[in-house]
Amino acid sequence: MKLLSPVVTPEATPTTSAPRLESLDGKRIALLNNRKLNAAQLLNHVETELRLRYDIAEVVTGTYPASRVMSADDLEALAACDAVILANGD
Amino acid sequence: MSESTHSYRGTEVVELADELDPIEYCYEQGWTDGLPVVPPTPERVAAAVAATGRAPGEVVCSYAERAREVTLQSVAVNAVMAGCRPAYTPVVVAIVEAMAKWRGLHSVNATTSGAALGFIVNGPIRSSLGMNSRGNVMGPGNRANSTIGRAIRLIQINAFGSIPGAGSEADLTGTGAPILDRAAVGQPAKYAGFHIVENEEDYPSLRPLHVELGYAPDQSVVTVFASLGNVQYWLDREATSQGVVNSLSRYLANSGRMVRSGWCVLVIPPEKAEIFVREGWTKADIRHAIFQATKRSVAWVKRNGGTMAGGLQEREQLSAELSPADEEAEAAIAGSPDDILVVMAGGPAGSFVHALFSYGSLPVTSQEIRLPKEDA
Numbered sequence: 001m002k003l004l005s006p007v008v009t010p011e012a013t014p015t016t017s018a019p020r021l022e023s024l025d026g027k028r029i030a031l032l033n034n035r036k037l038n039a040a041q042l043l044n045h046v047e048t049e050l051r052l053r054y055d056i057a058e059v060v061t062g063t064y065p066a067s068r069v070m071s072a073d074d075l076e077a078l079a080a081c082d083a084v085i086l087a088n089g090d
Numbered sequence: 091m092s093e094s095t096h097s098y099r100g101t102e103v104v105e106l107a108d109e110l111d112p113i114e115y116c117y118e119q120g121w122t123d124g125l126p127v128v129p130p131t132p133e134r135v136a137a138a139v140a141a142t143g144r145a146p147g148e149v150v151c152s153y154a155e156r157a158r159e160v161t162l163q164s165v166a167v168n169a170v171m172a173g174c175r176p177a178y179t180p181v182v183v184a185i186v187e188a189m190a191k192w193r194g195l196h197s198v199n200a201t202t203s204g205a206a207l208g209f210i211v212n213g214p215i216r217s218s219l220g221m222n223s224r225g226n227v228m229g230p231g232n233r234a235n236s237t238i239g240r241a242i243r244l245i246q247i248n249a250f251g252s253i254p255g256a257g258s259e260a261d262l263t264g265t266g267a268p269i270l271d272r273a274a275v276g277q278p279a280k281y282a283g284f285h286i287v288e289n290e291e292d293y294p295s296l297r298p299l300h301v302e303l304g305y306a307p308d309q310s311v312v313t314v315f316a317s318l319g320n321v322q323y324w325l326d327r328e329a330t331s332q333g334v335v336n337s338l339s340r341y342l343a344n345s346g347r348m349v350r351s352g353w354c355v356l357v358i359p360p361e362k363a364e365i366f367v368r369e370g371w372t373k374a375d376i377r378h379a380i381f382q383a384t385k386r387s388v389a390w391v392k393r394n395g396g397t398m399a400g401g402l403q404e405r406e407q408l409s410a411e412l413s414p415a416d417e418e419a420e421a422a423i424a425g426s427p428d429d430i431l432v433v434m435a436g437g438p439a440g441s442f443v444h445a446l447f448s449y450g451s452l453p454v455t456s457q458e459i460r461l462p463k464e465d466a
Contacts, residue, residue, distance in 0.1 A: 001112055004130045005102040006121050006167040006248035010157040067197040069154045 024054040027082035031059060034066035039089030046085060101163045103132070116171070120253065120263030123243050123281060127171035138166035141176035142183055143462025150183055151190035153250055156199075156270075160186065160249045165241075168248055172241035177219060178234055180459050181312060182241045185209050188314040188457035197452060198316040199252045204273040205316045205449035207242050208284030208355070210433055212300035213310030215459055216287050223289035225437025228320075228357070228444070239283030247271075277319060284317055284446055286357060286433055293363060293434050296373055303456050310459040313431070315355065316449040321345065325362060326441035331369045334362055335376070338443050339383030339423075345447070348384070348391050348421040352448035353429040356380070359436025362443055377427040384423040389416035425451075 021027060031047055033039035047059050060081060064070060066088060078084055106115055112129035116122055128134070139146045139162060146163035153160060162183060169182045189195050189207075198205050211221060222232035230236060246252045254262050254276070255269030273280070290298040290307075300311035323341045328334045342354070356376075358366070366376060392412050423445075424430045431454065436444070 001106045001108075001110075001129070002132050003104050003106060003112060003115070004132060004135050004163070004167045005104060005119075006130060006164065006171055006244065007102075007119075008158045008160050008164050008249040008251070010251070011159060012157045067155070067200060068193060 021083055024050060024056055024083065026055060026057050028058045028060065028080060029056055030078055030081040030084040031061050032064040032084060032086050033062075034086070034088045035063045036066075036089045039087040042089055043085070043087050046087070101135075101161070101167055118265075120265035120267055121171065121244075121248055123240065123247060123254075124262070125281070127244070128173050130167045130170045134170045135163065135166050137176040138170050138174065138179045139163055141179045141462070142166070142460070144183075144460070151186050151195075151249075153190075153195060155196040156251050158249065158251065160190075160245070164249045165245060168244040169237075169241040172244050173233065173237040174241055175219075175233070175237075178238050178241075180461050181211065181215065181219070181234075181238050181310075182245075184312045184457045184459040185238070185242055185314055186245060188312060188455050191457075192314065192453070192455040194316050194449070194452035194455075195250075198449065199246055199250045200270065201449070202272050202274050203318055203449065204276045204280065205318050206277055206279035206283060207239075207246070208279070208286065208315045208317050208446060209239070209242075210286045210288060210299055210313040210355070210431070211310075212288050212290065212298050212313070213305070213459070214308060215310035215461070216290070221287045223287040223435045225439070227287055227289075227435040227437075228284060235285045235287060236282050239285040240281060242283050243280060279317070279320075284315075284320065286355070286435060288433050289360075289435050292360065293367055295367055295370075296363075296434060299431060299433055300456065302373060305456070305458065310461070311456055312459060313454055313456045315353065315446075315454040316452055317355070317446045318449045320444060320446040322442050322444045324441060325443060328362075328441075329365065331366050331371050331376075332379070334365060334443070335379040335383055338445075339380055342380070342423040342445065343384045343386055344394070345423070345445070347447040348386065348423065349425060349448065349451070350388075350419070350421050351425040351429075351451040353431060353454055354424045354448065355431045355433060355446040357433050357435050357444040357446070359440060359442055359444070360434075360438045361441045363434045373432040374427075376432050377430040380430055381422050381424065381427040385420055386422070387417050388419040388421050391421050392416060424448075 031043040113126050116127050148162045149159045150162050151160040169179050219234045221234045252271040253267045253269050254271040305311050328337050
């Protein structure tokens with residue numbers, strides 16, 4: 001007997017990581033939470049720690065859609081940032 | 091009947107040795123929802139695809155978050171496994187197409203909340219498929235109601251990758267596939283969905299849901315949503331429309347499901363539906379009356395220990411201390427009167443109204459069911 005598999009396999013597009021920054025000094029950092037309460041609190045601590053360790057130019061805080069691929073507009077808004085940190089909380 | 095052995099993205103053909111039981115084989119592959127499935131033979135799948143009049147390789151859902159392209163044939167394979175007759179396949183495809191354009195696609199596949207997909211069927215296809223809009227409309231017994239809903243769950247497992255796990259690690263399928271459905275509790279509707287079929291015939295004075303949403307009466311339409319659960323309210327002392335609205339709204343306001351955005355589906359069986367019809371109420375009248383009667387301030391919700399069930403920002407608002415702004419901010423059982431979907435369905439025995447509550451602030455979405463030209 002022949003059967004057809006019901007499974008759809010992922011077709012991931014190969015990507016490469018962005019070049020790592022040598023330092024966060026003088027950089028603009030985005031801290032984005034997944035719109036859940038604990039993630040925002042976690043990022044507050046992250047910002048405190050980062051500012052103790054680096055001379056950060058600016059921190060941009062906000063949210064990102066954890067259940068959707070970020071849109072072109074979302075990404076455009078981050079283009080001015082040197083680094084982005086995403087946090088998932090609940 | 092022709093045999094389709096061509097493999098379209100993800101529908102690999104496997105050949106079983108004669109001694110293998112195909113039902114057990116499907117279990118071993120982790121292809122089931124825990125219940126036995128109909129073996130998806132090429133002949134059965136070809137018949138299901140043919141019933142759509144569309145190409146098997148057509149992509150009906152691009153699921154970017156999981157990098158999957160779901161073809162019509164993949165949908166058909168899962169529909170066969172669920173027990174669908176070939177003629178049901180266009181409905182299953184339409185539900186997947188609705189999910190594809192909906193911002194809840196990944197949420198409902200990934201959430202730990204146990205949200206289940208629901209769908210409301212309207213239009214001529216209800217009768218041509220023999221769907222049940224009366225007693226046990228959301229329960230067992232009717233093949234189309236049950237298997238269309240089950241097909242969606244199998245698609246969520248097999249095509250969308252939502253392999254259910256038991257807690258954080260244990261693999262229920264025993265295949266080692268990644269567990270991407272880690273619902274804390276889950277719910278029975280995750281087997282066959284909240285399948286609702288509107289009774290359009292018995293209430294000609296009321297516009298069917300799809301007509302209210304802008305479709306023509308002769309179009310067949312599915313309206314898709316994700317729900318965290320449902321409650322049935324017993325309203326046996328209420329003999330007037332306003333009496334039903336008042337009692338139902340009191341229950342709803344205290345249901346823990348108050349929102350500032352989001353929707354509510356109300357399924358009204360004949361005993362109560364006939365009161366509204368007799369008194370000349372329209373569905374718009376019902377929607378507006380329920381919305382007004384459930385409206386409360388956010389401060390009221392907080393003082394009464396209630397929860398805001400809508401989007402994440404609403405939950406954040408609730409968790410904050412009571413503020414003067416909360417006296418002005420309003421909540422209700424849905425974001426607006428238009429977000430209360432009124433559906434007439436069910437059997438005559440019992441004085442009930444059935445409510446289904448939204449999962450977060452995800453919207454509902456509708457999709458016309460495309461039929462082959464000769465069937466349209």
